Amino acid sequence: MTVARPAGGPAVMARRAEPRGSVDDFPTPPWAVRALTEWLVGSGVEPGGLCCREPAAGRGHMARALAEAFSDVHQIDIHDYGTGNLDTVADYLDEPFWPFVDWTITNPPFRLAEQFIHHALSTSEAGVAMLVRTQFLEGVGRHGRLFSRHPPTAVLQFAERVPMVRGRLDPQATTATSYCWLVWDRCARGPTRLVWLPPCRKRLEREEDWT
Template sequence: MAQRSEPLDSLDFFPTPPWATRAFVRHVAPELGILRTDIVWEPACGEGHMAKPLRETFRTVLASDIHPYGYGRVADFLAMQSVDAQNVADLIATNPPFNQAVAFARQALRFAYRGVALLVRTQWLHTIERYELFREFPPFVIAYYVERVPMHRGRWEPEGSTATDYCWVCWKHGAEPRAPLWIPPGQRQALTKPDDAMRFGAPVAAPLFETGA
């Protein structure tokens, strides 16, 4: 039930429900010391399902993706050799392609000034490859959703359901690892906004830099 099958050439596009990103902002970002004035970069932004909710809180949100989904800048995050003026961020936060999440973690740890947050299936925590990553770069905190976060390939379904569990694996430069935390239940109901279905139902073009209110 926790598996999802993907063709070999799939871009692994599973949009993040907006309430799940807001729950991260409310319960996890403060543990990382991330402020409203900090710059956040979403390098696998898809149609903006995570970047737009991040923009509700953070002053500047950078958005990019290898595929032209119609939101943000088209850029191959893993092919970048260094950070330029267009990609300077305090925090890199993303829902990466499952099969490339380790590469995303290593690249993000190179580029982010203060921290990295990856939204992954809890199953991703296993295997020798992840062990090697965590041994070299111990996460600062792992934050588990108590309630399920429904994700569907290629679309966001406001009334969707799932049997898959998700968590945030977070690094904070210069900080010692701490005990895991749990994102409390009730976030889906509390943090879903009345206009979410309309806002996130179709891609909307956006510039590379977005400045929040």
């Protein structure tokens, strides 16, 4: 992994690579999750009354933001961080027969993102949303295995950067990595839409997110 350390916090570079066996612990700022749920609601999805699975829940930062919109959020992770938020400690990919949920939403492990997407698509009735590096859209092999067969409904590209650092949330962190949400909405029709999420951090973040 290559890390830049500018003033104000470490920045995770676009060429970051996680070693095999790593738990890939890079918590998602809650404001970036609210940007997704806000877009879902604006697109006609009504999360109230729906069940969402977060299969790489970590300490629960994303799940807490999802619970502001979804009625039920089931948290899974391969590692128990001791914070008491997990419903199930398990390897998401090792269990082929998870009960169906309405939506699966997560920031998947860096090197397992494609497998997480395939697994989520097979166990989600209404939709899937995955936070990935924008660079994930590239690749001839990935196009053949995933995007040509299961094109997303929308690519939600953040206009501003979403800083994520190992093991913690840091409001002062910066990043050289660009992120986007990939959304598969089973109720939507038509070709993949490219949507820019306008700058929204200042409006969506809350002081308690960082405590």
